[in-house]
Amino acid sequence: MSKTKSSESVKVVVRCRPLNRKEESNGPAGGIVQMDLRLGQVILRNPRASASEPQKTFTFDAVYDANSKQRDLYDESVRPLIDSVLAGFNGTIFAYGQTGTGKTYTMQGAWLDPEKRGVIPNAFDHIFTHISRSQSDKQYLVRASYLEIYLEEVRDLLDPNHGNARALELRENPESGVYVRDLTSCVCKSIKEIEEVMNVGNQARAVGATDMNEHSSRSHALFLITVECSQPGPDGRKHIRVGRLNLVDLAGSERQAKTGVQGERLKEAAKINLSLSALGNVISALADGRSSHVPYRDSKLTRLLQDSLGGNAKTVMVATLGPAPQHYDETLTTLRYANRAKNIQNQPRVNEDPKDALLREFQLEIARLRAQLNHRKWRSKQKKEQVDGEGWEGDGDEETEGEEEVEKEAEEYVKLQEQRLEREKQDIREDQFMLAEEKQRLLGEKERMMGDLRKEQEATEQLTAKYKAMESKLLVGGKNIIDHTNEQQKMLEMKRHEIAEQTRREREIQQQMLVQDDETVELKETFTSLQQEVEAKTKKLKKYLKLYAKLQCIKAEIQDVNDEHVRSRQELEQTQNELTRELKFKYLIIENFIPPEEKNKIMNRLTFDPEEDQWKFQPLVPAESKSSQMKKRPSSAVGYKRPISQYARVAIAMGAHSRYRAENIMFLELDMTPPNTATLDRATKSERNQIHSLDNSPTKDRGVCKSRSWCQTPKSITSSSSNVSLAACHTATPMTAQ
Numbered sequence: 020m021s022k023t024k025s026s027e028s029v030k031v032v033v034r035c036r037p038l039n040r041k042e043e044s045n046g047p048a049g050g051i052v053q054m055d056l057r058l059g060q061v062i063l064r065n066p067r068a069s070a071s072e073p074q075k076t077f078t079f080d081a082v083y084d085a086n087s088k089q090r091d092l093y094d095e096s097v098r099p100l101i102d103s104v105l106a107g108f109n110g111t112i113f114a115y116g117q118t119g120t121g122k123t124y125t126m127q128g129a130w131l132d133p134e135k136r137g138v139i140p141n142a143f144d145h146i147f148t149h150i151s152r153s154q155s156d157k158q159y160l161v162r163a164s165y166l167e168i169y170l171e172e173v174r175d176l177l178d179p180n181h182g183n184a185r186a187l188e189l190r191e192n193p194e195s196g197v198y199v200r201d202l203t204s205c206v207c208k209s210i211k212e213i214e215e216v217m218n219v220g221n222q223a224r225a226v227g228a229t230d231m232n233e234h235s236s237r238s239h240a241l242f243l244i245t246v247e248c249s250q251p252g253p254d255g256r257k258h259i260r261v262g263r264l265n266l267v268d269l270a271g272s273e274r275q276a277k278t279g280v281q282g283e284r285l286k287e288a289a290k291i292n293l294s295l296s297a298l299g300n301v302i303s304a305l306a307d308g309r310s311s312h313v314p315y316r317d318s319k320l321t322r323l324l325q326d327s328l329g330g331n332a333k334t335v336m337v338a339t340l341g342p343a344p345q346h347y348d349e350t351l352t353t354l355r356y357a358n359r360a361k362n363i364q365n366q367p368r369v370n371e372d373p374k375d376a377l378l379r380e381f382q383l384e385i386a387r388l389r390a391q392l393n394h395r396k397w398r399s400k401q402k403k404e405q406v407d408g409e410g411w412e413g414d415g416d417e418e419t420e421g422e423e424e425v426e427k428e429a430e431e432y433v434k435l436q437e438q439r440l441e442r443e444k445q446d447i448r449e450d451q452f453m454l455a456e457e458k459q460r461l462l463g464e465k466e467r468m469m470g471d472l473r474k475e476q477e478a479t480e481q482l483t484a485k486y487k488a489m490e491s492k493l494l495v496g497g498k499n500i501i502d503h504t505n506e507q508q509k510m511l512e513m514k515r516h517e518i519a520e521q522t523r524r525e526r527e528i529q530q531q532m533l534v535q536d537d538e539t540v541e542l543k544e545t546f547t548s549l550q551q552e553v554e555a556k557t558k559k560l561k562k563y564l565k566l567y568a569k570l571q572c573i574k575a576e577i578q579d580v581n582d583e584h585v586r587s588r589q590e591l592e593q594t595q596n597e598l599t600r601e602l603k604f605k606y607l608i609i610e611n612f613i614p615p616e617e618k619n620k621i622m623n624r625l626t627f628d629p630e631e632d633q634w635k636f637q638p639l640v641p642a643e644s645k646s647s648q649m650k651k652r653p654s655s656a657v658g659y660k661r662p663i664s665q666y667a668r669v670a671i672a673m674g675a676h677s678r679y680r681a682e683n684i685m686f687l688e689l690d691m692t693p694p695n696t697a698t699l700d701r702a703t704k705s706e707r708n709q710i711h712s713l714d715n716s717p718t719k720d721r722g723v724c725k726s727r728s729w730c731q732t733p734k735s736i737t738s739s740s741s742n743v744s745l746a747a748c749h750t751a752t753p754m755t756a757q
């Protein structure tokens with residue numbers, strides 16, 4: 020399956036957004052981020068530090084400042100990756116950074132403004148333009164899925180039932196890696212269709228969230244595109260290459276405050292950044308290179324990105340920064356994180372002829388439908404020629420004749436047959452020597468034959484429609500999509516790509532030169548004069564000074580990393596304490612309110628599912644032996660609600676003994692004599708008023724009930740009846756209280 024296997028590091032680029040209005044109004048301090056675009060460096064100023072403290076410098080594959088254009092970022096840093104995906108590699112682009120630093124802007128941007136379209140819409144254009152311009156012997160199948168991870172649950176954003184849908188499970192396949200089971204995947208034939216898929220998902224994401232900003236800063240969104248391409252190889256067979264592209268907009272990287280929360284909110288808070296801290300741990304473990312264990316399984320996100328980080332994929336990380344001084348700590352953390360990610364080595368390879376390629380299934384299905392259609396054509400042609408009285412000779416041209424001809428032939432055959440049957444029916448009707456019964460039978464037969472004919476025609480039509488629908492899903496290079504770009508634009512595009520490539524190479528060379536500069540000083544140590552010696556020594560001194568500054572930087576970095584570790588440890592301890600408290604609370608309830616035997620029963624049935632990270636109940640009856648363990652109804656219960664003895668059956672048949680007649684309570688005769696009880700008065704206001712008007716004595720009517728049997732019609736109330744009811748009420752209260 021693998022063709023080219025080599026190691027390459029994760030590409031890390033950094034982008035800083037402009038100061039927003041609020042930050043600008045905060046004061047004249049300006050931004051704390053400076054960028055050297057030529058060298059790919061970010062220089063970070065600590066607003067709280069003294070002027071003498073050295074600034075922190077980080078070097079990346081590319082940096083984009085506040086004035087950078089979406090198009091530049093795409094052409095320089097993303098385009099090569101998409102080209103690789105189109106060639107059959109796996110590719111991942113993920114945006115990482117604090118909330119509000121431009122992750123969504125970079126990934127999606129403003130769709131309607133061509134200048135502000137982000138990575139995702141540009142990738143759509145790129146993929147479909149590439150297909151339209153490729154050779155006509157290539158067939159493509161493009162699929163898209165959209166999911167989000169929210170509170171450690173994977174949710175399908177294309178599921179129409181998104182709001183109520185259950186969380187999806189992750190599965191692993193040795194060939195294609197980790198995947199999401201039952202995830203909706205839409206075949207897309209054009210840019211418009213794939214944009215529609217994106218819109219549907221974005222709407223589901225917005226609907227699912229009460230507060231969009233809050234939600235999006237806590238959930239990770241993954242848009243997945245699979246591009247399958249089939250092309251005949253030198254061996255004459257069609258080979259399929261599958262490129263998978265993950266476009267990831269991560270949740271905000273800032274720490275969520277979780278002090279003083281309990282119960283569900285605590286669990287939520289504990290899960291919010293679990294994926295992100297797991298991502299951090301994975302990156303650290305991979306960048307370190309010495310750790311044998313990479314904790315991919317600690318979160319859903321890291322499992323899904325397993326191939327993208329240290330596996331079979333080409334990966335670009337876009338770290339986004341805000342320039343405001345108040346976010347110095349977060350900006351520094353993002354830069355450190357990004358700096359670490361540079362060291363991750365991936366082993367991308369072309370996915371050639373994987374077993375699960377959908378394109379192969381499509382091709383097989385299309386071939387099967389075509390064969391069926393050809394077979395039908397062959398049959399109708401044969402029948403037609405038999406009808407015409409000619410001997411049919413297979414000329415073996417079924418493969419070469421088009422579908423239109425198939426339809427024409429079938430239609431012609433049906434028409435001829437219909438005409439023939441009508442003629443025959445007419446003949447039968449006009450035949451005076453035939454018996455009426457015989458006529459009826461023959462006419463019925465012809466009618467049936469006509470029905471069969473129509474059914475067959477319908478089946479052929481359905482088959483043709485299915486065949487056409489399947490075939491339309493496959494995109495053929497240079498055919499299905501019309502490329503509106505003219506030659507001049509194409510040239511312009513090409514030039515732009517060349518320039519982007521040139522800039523990238525230049526930057527790489529500059530970075531290499533910078534490293535070599537330091538090393539070459541020592542080589543020039545042969546002096547011819549004192550003057551030269553002084554110069555050389557000065558240079559050396561400068562070098563040592565530089566080294567000293569570097570040392571100071573590294574020391575500061577160590578201090579920063581330590582501080583960060585202490586901070587995160589404190590947070591973890593706090594979460595642990597809160598969880599322990601919660602656990603103690605649950606234990607208290609279990610120990611004191613659940614009988615031990617019930618608890619043991621439940622505990623014996625529980626098993627842990629590591630795939631879903633959940634405790635699950637084992638079914639009471641094992642699924643495979645369900646039918647064998649279910650006892651049959653005893654023969655004495657057939658037709659009855661419960662088993663019944665022979666004696667009782669006889670007794671029922673005799674109808675004598677009332678004891679055996681309880682089988683059906685409806686047979687019991689109810690005693691309809693009015694009960695000797697009284698109810699508390701729920702008489703209406705008007706009735707009470709009536710009582711008032713009849714008897715003004717306050718002791719007789721207040722809170723006193725009248726006697727009224729459930730089977731009697733209400734009577735008009737008299738003063739005497741209310742007196743009686745008082746007495747009755749005293750004796751009957753226990754029975755009527757309800």
Ligand code: ADP
Nearest residue numbers: 035036037116117118119120121122123124125
């Ligand atoms: P995030 O997704 O990281 O939370 P957003 O992408 O929503 O952040 O960006 C927050 C705001 O900043 C948006 O209004 C966006 O338009 C603006 N913004 C972000 N990056 C840039 C940029 N490079 N240029 C101009 N505006 C930007």
Ligand code: MG
Nearest residue numbers: 122123235268
């Ligand atoms: Mg966002």
